[in-house]
Amino acid sequence: xxxxxxxxxxxALCIALAEAMRPHVDPTATALVGIHTGGVWVAERLHAALGxxxxxxxxxxxxxxxxxxQRGLHSNAKTSQIPFDVEGAHxxxxxxxxxxxxxxxxxxxxxxxxxxxxxxxxAVLTDRGGxxxxxxxxxxxHSLSLPAAQMLAxxxxxxxxxxxxxxxx
Amino acid sequence: xxxxxxxxxxxxxxxxxxxxxxxxxxxxxxxxxxGTAPTGFEANSVLDATGCIVCPGLVDLAARLREPGFEYRAxxxxxxxxxxxxxxxxxxxxxxxxPVLDEPGLVEMLTHRARLPEFAHVHPVGAxxxxxxxxxxxxxAELAEAGCVAFGQANRAIVDTQVLLxxxxxxxxxxxxVWLQAQDPFLARKGVAHDGEVAARLGLAGIPVAAxxxxxxxxxHLARETGARVHVTRISSAAGIxxxxxxxxxxxxxxxxxxxxxxxxxxxxIGFFDTQARLDPPLRxxxxxxxxxxxxxxxxxxALCSDHTPVDxxxxxxxxxxxxxxxxGLELLLPLTLKWAQEMKLPLAMALARVTSDPAQILGVKAGxxxxxxxxxxxxxxxxxxxxxxxxxLRSQGKNTPFLGRELPGxxxxxxxxxxxxxxxxxx
Amino acid sequence: xxxxxxxxSHGELQHLLTIEGLPREVLxxxxxxxxxxxxxxxxxxxxxxxxxxxxxxxLFFENSxxxxxxxxxAAKRLSADVINLNINTSSANKGETLLDTADNLAxxxxxxxxxRHASSGAPFLLAxxxxxxxxxxxxxxxxxxxxxxxxxxxxxxxxxxxxxxxDFTQLTIAIVGDVLHSRVARSQIHALTTLGVPEVRxxxxxxxxxxxxxxxxxxxxHDMREGLRGVDVVMMLRLQNERMQGALxxxxxxxxxxYGLTPEKLALAKPDAIVMHPGPMNRGVEIDSAxxxxxxxxxxxxxxFGIAVRMAVMAMLAGN
Numbered sequence: 001x002x003x004x005x006x007x008x009x010x011x012a013l014c015i016a017l018a019e020a021m022r023p024h025v026d027p028t029a030t031a032l033v034g035i036h037t038g039g040v041w042v043a044e045r046l047h048a049a050l051g052x053x054x055x056x057x058x059x060x061x062x063x064x065x066x067x068x069x070q071r072g073l074h075s076n077a078k079t080s081q082i083p084f085d086v087e088g089a090h091x092x093x094x095x096x097x098x099x100x101x102x103x104x105x106x107x108x109x110x111x112x113x114x115x116x117x118x119x120x121x122x123a124v125l126t127d128r129g130g131x132x133x134x135x136x137x138x139x140x141x142h143s144l145s146l147p148a149a150q151m152l153a154x155x156x157x158x159x160x161x162x163x164x165x166x167x168x169x
Numbered sequence: 170x171x172x173x174x175x176x177x178x179x180x181x182x183x184x185x186x187x188x189x190x191x192x193x194x195x196x197x198x199x200x201x202x203x204g205t206a207p208t209g210f211e212a213n214s215v216l217d218a219t220g221c222i223v224c225p226g227l228v229d230l231a232a233r234l235r236e237p238g239f240e241y242r243a244x245x246x247x248x249x250x251x252x253x254x255x256x257x258x259x260x261x262x263x264x265x266x267x268p269v270l271d272e273p274g275l276v277e278m279l280t281h282r283a284r285l286p287e288f289a290h291v292h293p294v295g296a297x298x299x300x301x302x303x304x305x306x307x308x309x310a311e312l313a314e315a316g317c318v319a320f321g322q323a324n325r326a327i328v329d330t331q332v333l334l335x336x337x338x339x340x341x342x343x344x345x346x347v348w349l350q351a352q353d354p355f356l357a358r359k360g361v362a363h364d365g366e367v368a369a370r371l372g373l374a375g376i377p378v379a380a381x382x383x384x385x386x387x388x389x390h391l392a393r394e395t396g397a398r399v400h401v402t403r404i405s406s407a408a409g410i411x412x413x414x415x416x417x418x419x420x421x422x423x424x425x426x427x428x429x430x431x432x433x434x435x436x437x438x439i440g441f442f443d444t445q446a447r448l449d450p451p452l453r454x455x456x457x458x459x460x461x462x463x464x465x466x467x468x469x470x471x472a473l474c475s476d477h478t479p480v481d482x483x484x485x486x487x488x489x490x491x492x493x494x495x496x497x498g499l500e501l502l503l504p505l506t507l508k509w510a511q512e513m514k515l516p517l518a519m520a521l522a523r524v525t526s527d528p529a530q531i532l533g534v535k536a537g538x539x540x541x542x543x544x545x546x547x548x549x550x551x552x553x554x555x556x557x558x559x560x561x562x563l564r565s566q567g568k569n570t571p572f573l574g575r576e577l578p579g580x581x582x583x584x585x586x587x588x589x590x591x592x593x594x595x596x597x
Numbered sequence: 598x599x600x601x602x603x604x605x606s607h608g609e610l611q612h613l614l615t616i617e618g619l620p621r622e623v624l625x626x627x628x629x630x631x632x633x634x635x636x637x638x639x640x641x642x643x644x645x646x647x648x649x650x651x652x653x654x655x656l657f658f659e660n661s662x663x664x665x666x667x668x669x670x671a672a673k674r675l676s677a678d679v680i681n682l683n684i685n686t687s688s689a690n691k692g693e694t695l696l697d698t699a700d701n702l703a704x705x706x707x708x709x710x711x712x713r714h715a716s717s718g719a720p721f722l723l724a725x726x727x728x729x730x731x732x733x734x735x736x737x738x739x740x741x742x743x744x745x746x747x748x749x750x751x752x753x754x755x756x757x758x759x760x761x762x763x764d765f766t767q768l769t770i771a772i773v774g775d776v777l778h779s780r781v782a783r784s785q786i787h788a789l790t791t792l793g794v795p796e797v798r799x800x801x802x803x804x805x806x807x808x809x810x811x812x813x814x815x816x817x818x819h820d821m822r823e824g825l826r827g828v829d830v831v832m833m834l835r836l837q838n839e840r841m842q843g844a845l846x847x848x849x850x851x852x853x854x855x856y857g858l859t860p861e862k863l864a865l866a867k868p869d870a871i872v873m874h875p876g877p878m879n880r881g882v883e884i885d886s887a888x889x890x891x892x893x894x895x896x897x898x899x900x901x902f903g904i905a906v907r908m909a910v911m912a913m914l915a916g917n
Contacts, residue, residue, distance in 0.1 A: 060633055063645035063912075072609075072916030073647070079636040113642035369807035370617065372717040372744030372780060377808070441601065441725075442718030486696060486726070488716030490743070 008142050010096075010154060010162040013125040014042060016141035018049035021092070021123060024139075025050055030090045032123075033057040035107055036078045038096030038154035041162055042125055046094060057082040059093075064106035086115035092138070096154040098124040101135030126164075128152055170213050170588060171195045173206065177218025177549060181225060182522030183538030192223060194545040197588035202541060214590070216583050218549045224521050226258025226289075226546035226584060228528040228537045230426050231402065232477035232499055234291070235566075236282065237275065238267025243479035243566040248499065249288040251565035253592035255500035256548035256581040257475075258289050259529070259536055264296040265323035271296035271307045273315035280316045286589040290546070292318040292532055294348055297336050303327035306336055309345055318532050319400065321348030324449050326384065328354055334391050341397035346533070348400045349388055351409065352450060356380035361490045363453040367436040373490060376451050378406045385409055389416045392423055400531055401425035403476060405450035407460030414469050424531050427461050428476035429498055429505040430571065434458065438571055444485045444492035445571040448476075465523060466515055472528040473509075475502040479567020497567035503548070504556045504577035511578060517552075545588035554580035602724045605733070609917040612724045612737040613910050615746040616787040624791055628756050631902070631909035637674060638904065647912045648677035651708040655681045656698065657740070658714040663876065664740055667900070668711045668749075671907035675915075677709075695719060696726050703727070709736045709911065717743030717780075736914040744780050750875050751784030753906040755792060757899050758830055761871050765789070771798040771824050771866075772815075773856060774834030774883055775805045777845075781875050782834055783813075790814040800824035801856065804845040821856055825865045833858055833874045836883050849882045859885040863893065871895045 031054040034043030043056045060078040065071075093107050104122060111117060121138035128146050146152060151167040172194040179190040179202070193201030193210055201207045232252065235243040252260060262279075264270040270279070276293050283291040295317035299305045309320055320340055327333040340347045357380045362368040364375025385401065389412065392399040404410060404425045416423050430448055435458040439446045446452055464470040478495025485492050502524060510520035529537030536546065555576045560568045584592035601618055605611040610623060637643055653672040655665050665681060672679045684698060699710065712720045720739040727735050741747040755765075762768055770789055776782040776799050789797045790813070799810060800818045811817055818824030825831065840846050863872065872884075872894045880886045888894060 062633070063637075063647050068647055068916055073630065073912050079633040081636075109646070113644060114640055364808050366809040366812050369809050370783070370813065372742075372746070372783060375808060442721050486722070488695070488714065488719040488722055488743075490716050490718075 007164045007166060008126055008144065010125060010164050013141050014045040014162065015049070017042070017123055017125060017139055018046050020139045020141055021046065022050060024121070025052070025092070026090065027051050028053045030054065030092060031057065031084050032092050032094050033059050033082065033107070033111065035093065035095045035103060036060045039094045041154065041156050042096055043094040045162070046123065055083045057084065059107050059110055061103055061106040061110060064110045066102055066106065080110065082114050086111060086117055088116070088118050090119045090121075091117045092121045092123050094123045096125050097152045098122070098127045098135075098137055098140065099130050101131050101133035104135045105133055125154070126152070171210060172214045172216060172545070172585070172588060173212035174216045174218050174223055174547070174549060174583075177221050177223035179203070179223045179539065180518050180521055181539040182518050183225075183526040184540055185518070187518050192539070192547065194585070194588045197545055199539060199541055199543050199545055202539070216549065218582070220553065221549050221551050221582055222517070223547060223549050225525040225537045225539050226548045226586065227256050227502055227524045228532065229257045229260040229477065229499065229502055229524070230472055230474040230528045230531060231428070232257070232260040232262055232475060233265075233479065233495070234262050235479055236266065236279065242481050242484070245282055245288070247564065247566045248477070248479065249283070249285075251499040251563070252289040253287060253584045253586070254564045254581060254594075256503050256550060256584050257499055258546035258548065258584065258586045258591075259292070259532075259534070260289050261292045261294050261318065261532060263294055263323040264321060265301060265325070269296050269301050270294075270317070271299050271301070271312075273308065273311045276312055276315040276317055286587065287591040289586060290536075292316070292534065294319045294321045296320065297322050297340070297347065298327060298332065301325045303329060303332055306339055309340060310343060313343065313345060318534070319346040319348045321402070322350070324350045324352065324403075326352060326354040330387060333387070334395065337391050337395040337397040337399070341395045344398065346398045346400055348402055350402045350450070351381045351385040351388055351404070352376075353380045353384040356383065361447065361451070362439060363436045363451040365436055365454050367439055371439065371442065378408050378453065378457070381406050381409045381450065382412060385412050389421055389423060392416070393419070393421050399423045403428050403431070403450055404461070404470060405431050405453050406457045410460055410464040410469050424471045426472040426474050426528070426531070427465055427470045428474055429501055430476070430496055431458065431461055432465065432473065432509055433505060434571060439489070442489040443571065444487065444489055445496060445569055445573065447489060447492045447494055448496060449494045462509060462513060465509070466513055466519070471523075472531055473502070473506060473523045474528065475499050477565070477567075479565050480569045481566070482568070485569050496570045497563065497565045498570070499565060500556075500563055501558065501570065501572060501577065503550060503581065504579045507552060507579040508577055545585050547583070547585040548581060549583040550579050550581045552579055556580050602721060602728060605917065610914060611733070611917060612720070613748050613914060614720050614724060614737065614739045616748045616751050616784045616791070617746070619791065621791050621793070624752070624755065624788060627752055627906070627909055627913065628759055630913060631756055631906045634905040634908040634912070635902065637908070638901065643674050644676050645674065646676045648672065648675035648915055651677045651915060652706055653677045653679050653709045653711060653911070654702050654707045655679065656684065656702075656710050656712045657682065658684050658695065658712070658719070659741070661713055661741070664713065667903050668740060668907055671904050672911060674904070675908055675912055677911075695723060699723055699726065700730070703732050703735055707735055709738065709915065711738045711740050712742070713740040714742050717745035719743070738910060738914065741780055744778050744783070746784050747780040748784050749903070749907050749910055750781050751788040752910065753899060753903040754785055754832065754873060754875070755788045756902045756906050757873060757895055760898070760902065761895060762829060765792040765794050768794050768829045769796040769798070769827060770794055770830040770832065771800055771828045772832045772834065773800040773821065773824070773858065775836055775840060776801050776810065776834065777805045777807050778837070778840070779834050785832060786813050786815055798824050798828070802846070805840070821862055822865055825862055828866045829870055831858060831863065831866055831870060831872045833872065833883050835875065835877065836879055853882055857881070857883055857885060858888050860887050860891070863888055873899060876900070
């Protein structure tokens with residue numbers, strides 16, 4: 001059932017997510033890795049709110065997607081940047097919306113090509129259901145249900161403000 | 170066999186005839202033109218030429234029959250079938266067979282093989298030098314006796330100018346025509362395309378126009394020196410035509426021909442390395458092509474020929490510079506003549522002259538015309554019907570043509586050779 | 598007339614045969630896609646799984662360890678299975694070997710052919726043959742055909758220029774050397790003009806320039822000093838020894854005097870001009886060691902970029 005008039009408040013969710021994570025992160029050691037592009041914005045918010053020492057990383061999962069044969073290479077010029085040592089690290093993958101779980105699987109595959117982390121957690125702003133893989137968030141302040149034809153996208157305004165938008169395909 | 174060709178439009182360029190006239194044929198000759206049948210004439214066969222043009226059978230100055238030696242590419246049977254289907258009743262074949270036509274015995278064998286009623290008349294061009302190597306003379310008098318109408322080098326050059334001079338002198342002694350392609354072998358060395366914009370873009374070694382004009386200058390000078398009757402084969406450039414016209418004005422006896430491909434195509438038709446456009450001489454620039462079209466119309470170029478060269482698929486499925494040279498053409502000579510005439514808005518009689526009476530004159534044979542008593546070598550074709558160039562429609566074993574897939578004007582209905590129905594297009 | 602076999606029915610790149618005829622957007626997309634692949638080389642595990650399970654056959658009918666190696670590295674970094682074939686051809690069998698070899702390999706589940714051949718147009722023949730025999734899924738990458746094209750080299754050169762100079766529309770670029778015999782030069786010229794470089798110069802003696810080269814959109818110079826004045830990028834071409842045999846040039850010494858890139862000649866270009874070379878270099882023939890090893894040369898980065906660009910090309914083709 002579409003909730004077009006009840007889109008979640010992204011900024012509020014960022015705050016809620018940071019608070020949910022606070023007891024479980026080590027400000028000196030925990031590292032965030034945001035998935036381009038929405039996840040990177042959220043990771044920046046979380047990084048500031050949680051006062052983390054390790055600089056946030058960003059990941060472009062284009063090269064690890066499982067739909068390459070069907071959809072080809074997405075022209076996405078973003079590079080992955082992991083400015084810390086993955087080996088033995090506690091990493092929190094950050095994304096805006098959790099859906100089928102395939103993006104998270106791709107992100108984990110990519111992270112493992114950088115090294116072997118000690119632990120990976122998943123932090124998302126909202127979970128819209130429709131999982132196709134056994135992936136579950138460690139931190140998630142919100143959930144909603146959307147039909148398959150609708151996509152939830154995070155947007156960043158010129159002043160940096162985050163908000164959700166519903167896109168019907 | 171008495172044949173009555175009725176209701177056709179008779180075009181005979183030699184006698185300047187273009188009129189609705191019937192033809193009556195008996196014992197392989199024309200016994201009546203127009204009007205009622207000659208006295209006592211009872212036709213065994215009546216050919217309906219309604220809507221068709223009745224003209225002399227085409228005379229093709231260059232058709233490679235691939236025998237002897239190259240039977241894997243084509244045979245006499247298949248190529249003669251192609252000739253008949255194309256309305257060609259008389260053809261000259263170049264000496265570059267295997268073995269080369271430099272011995273009377275070989276020439277006799279070929280003409281003997283070709284002497285079937287349904288086959289076009291064959292006029293072999295003998296080799297000017299042994300093995301076409303450009304070193305020693307051939308026994309031209311003997312070869313002429315065996316049936317050669319002229320002597321040439323196919324598309325191989327004689328590098329040693331002294332040999333060329335002496336070969337022409339010797340031929341001139343007997344007034345034998347000398348047929349030569351004007352291409353300097355050094356400037357053409359390793360070249361595969363016209364040295365111009367397309368070759369530059371595609372990274373193909375080029376053959377400049379200078380290769381033709383420089384060789385032509387040599388040939389024309391020696392023609393003047395020796396008095397030899399020279400026929401330049403497959404002229405390809407505007408500059409070349411100009412030189413020939415100037416030579417004629419200076420009194421040199423020179424004729425020339427152009428191939429169907431160069432009349433219609435240019436270097437652009439190489440496209441993406443299309444080996445069907447791998448030809449010798451190469452397809453040149455647009456302006457060269459336009460000059461060839463105008464030159465054939467004005468008579469600066471005397472005749473149009475097919476330069477029929479069957480090549481098997483393997484020979485063409487190679488990278489451009491390695492592919493075999495040449496295109497099939499016997500069945501395209503008439504359609505491409507008509508296409509040229511239509512595009513240039515030329516009188517049909519004049520266009521047909523270039524493939525009938527004019528080449529016959531170059532061959533030096535009494536042919537290419539339809540008068541009382543002439544041999545019944547006749548082509549009946551429907552100018553309004555089309556010929557779709559497909560592998561299936563081509564009777565030649567050579568399916569190699571840059572015109573594949575195109576629809577060309579004109580469809581042969583009947584071809585008669587010495588009064589024998591060599592091709593019947595009304596059959597399925 | 599045939600239609601360009603590079604593009605499939607959706608207008609997407611099915612093969613990479615030549616830069617000529619590719620729209621600007623396609624070239625830009627390739628350069629954009631190469632950027633993230635550059636990063637892959639910086640990682641511990643220099644691999645992404647895009648071409649996992651795919652077989653890439655390097656069909657080299659002309660020897661080249663350098664180019665073959667970079668294609669091999671690129672394919673392996675995409676997790677493809679790579680098979681190298683160096684085929685020695687006798688002149689009688691060249692064409693037969695090309696299509697017959699391709700047929701045999703296609704039957705072994707090849708997904709991509711990287712082809713280098715001494716005859717211009719050979720990759721087109723291969724691509725057309727694949728289409729004609731119902732094997733549209735096999736992609737062909739031209740690794741250099743005769744004098745005609747070397748599209749991946751052209752692309753990596755463009756990537757290099759973009760890396761150092763950013764905006765193509767503000768540049769003056771000179772290509773120096775044997776343009777007549779160079780497939781690299783032809784690809785570079787097509788790429789530069791398509792990407793909107795306002796002035797592309799070629800500098801060479803007359804014997805080393807193809808007839809009508811101006812019609813490709815370049816300005817011809819025979820005087821190297823004049824040609825280098827104020828340029829932003831100097832692209833050097835390799836001079837091959839054979840040129841001395843065909844009466845095209847008298848000697849390498851004379852060539853170096855007029856057309857070799859020395860510090861003194863380079864000083865005529867802009868102070869921040871970069872010097873490029875597709876390699877391998879003939880020091881003292883087309884380029885002075887002082888320049889080759891100097892601060893303005895970007896020849897080694899070109900090699901690194903080459904792997905990323907080839908990864909991008911192969912990934913894009915495989916995904917179409």
